[in-house]
Every structure is written in C-alpha cells, then in structure tokens.
Amino acid sequence: MTDKQKADVAVVMGSQSDWETMRHGVEILEELEVSYVAKIVSAHRTPDRLTVFAKGARDAGHRVIIAGAGGAAHLPGMIAAMTPLPVFGVPVQSAALSGQDSLLSIVQMPAGIPVGTLAIGKAGAKNAALLAAAVLALNDDDLAARLDAWRAAQSDSVAETPMD
Template sequence: MSQPLVGIVMGSASDLPIMQAAAEVLREFGVPYEMRILSAHRTPEATLRYAREAVGRGLEVLIAGAGGAAHLPGVLASVTPLPVIGVPIGTKSLGGVDSLYSIVQMPRGIPVATVAIDGAANAALLAIQILAVRDRELREKLMAYRERLAQEVEAKDQELKDIKY
C-alpha cells in the first residue's frame, strides 16, 4: 500500500469490528490508510503524538471511533489541523447515545464531523468526499458509486412492482 492518506484510529481493540467497515470502503476506493489503537484515556501521550505528527507523515483525514466517554475524536482534533471524523461506537449501557453526545458536542473552535452510531462506512465515504475535492479520479469513483446505489434502489423498486406487492 502506498503512503496512507487516512488514519483510522480506535480507542480499543473491541472497536475493530465496527471500524473495519471504514477500512473496507477505503480499500474499495483505492485510498491508502493506516489503522491504530490509541486511547485518549489510557495512552494520552501516544494519542497526542499521533495527532500532532499526522500532517507531517502525509495523512489528510483522520477517522476516530470511540465508545462511552468517546473523547478520542475530540482529543485528536484539539492538536491537528486535519479534518477529524468521529464514529460513535455503540455501547451496552446506553446503546451508543453516550458516545454520540460525547463526539458531536464539541466546543466552538474544535470541530469534529460526526456520523451515525457505528457508522464507520459513512465516515470513510465522508473522508473520500474530502479527498475528492482535489482528486478528480476519486471524485469520479465516488459519483460512480452513488450511481450504483441509485441503480440498486431502482432494481429493488422494479422487483416490488413485478411481484405486485
């Protein structure tokens, strides 16, 4: 894989089943990425170092998944100029609403884009949209992907009509 453009970070190994959806989407589009497990609470120095060094290493977008207190996306955003996309991870206790609120309620001046609970695939698509602003080939891949989505819906609609449901 060539120089990573997207960093996928998760607060715990237990987040991998959700966050791997981001990796799969990026791989489908041919966008190089890297994945790390870094905790805002358990490895704060390593987390801050990763975010501070991200630009210098050629990363252009960060995707951060976290559950519960879910401070990871905000901590990353606090020390990097890169766009950070937060993925709230569903939790047993509150279903992920706790994670969602923790990520989406960032203070003025430190934005974090936030997707749906367990929405890692959409986080990757948003990262692709950000990269596609200046990458025409990627933009064309994204437009073709959306056309395929539309065709799938149209095909399902036709199936429904055919069975006269």
C-alpha cells in the same frame, strides 16, 4: 494500503473492540482505493500514543482523520485539539447506553475545535469513509470518478419493487 507515508486517511479507534464497527469504513476506503492506515489509539489508556499520533498526523502525510470511540469517547475531540486536519468522529455503539454516550461525547464539542460527527455504529463508520473520500476527491479527479461510480452502483442496487 498501510504505508504510513502514503496514507491519506488515518482510521483510529479507542480499542480493539471498536474494530468490528470501524472495519466497515475501512472496507469502503479499500473499495474506493483510498490509502489509509488503521491504528488503536486510546485517549484514556494510551494518552502518550494519542499525543504522538495527533501532533504528528499532518507531518505523517495524513489528510483526513477518522476516529471511532465508545462510551466516554474523548478520542476524536482530543485528536482535533492537537491537529489542524479535518477529524470525523464515529460514535461506537456501547453496551451500557447503546452509543448515546458515545454520540454525545463526540458531537458536543465546544466552539473552536470541530469534530464532524457521524451516526452511531456501522452507518457512521461507512459514512465517515465516504465523507473522507469526498473531501479528498475535491483535489483528485480519479477518486471523484470512483466515488461517482460507487454511488451510481448503490443506486442501481436498489430495487424498484419490494420482494417477498
């Protein structure tokens, strides 16, 4: 689902190179039938696009924003500064510092403008999607049931004994 008017979740990323990480979250949203739109919005290279997106996110109908970025990762914080919507930040694993730069850039927000920060990389992208779904499920019983089923299936997939 990519109809902007119906996209509960906006998944934005600073670069095409972030897609390899962020697509793992999008896969979860698709599994849970959560409407989303995916966009490249760079805090540094496309600041005007960032402003238009962030200031218009609520009016566009989005309810949760997932923002992934690497390196000097200002994207989630800048978005959070310009929208009242909940923003979940995904630190993308960078080449130079293995994502520790991304993590610290995203997590260490000054008091007053929150960004819910997830783990570095694929796990963070997946968990951001699950967290977004959990927020939306507060007001959506069908989604809550799908999320319960997803978690039950995950539990069922874990073997009790290790295999060679």
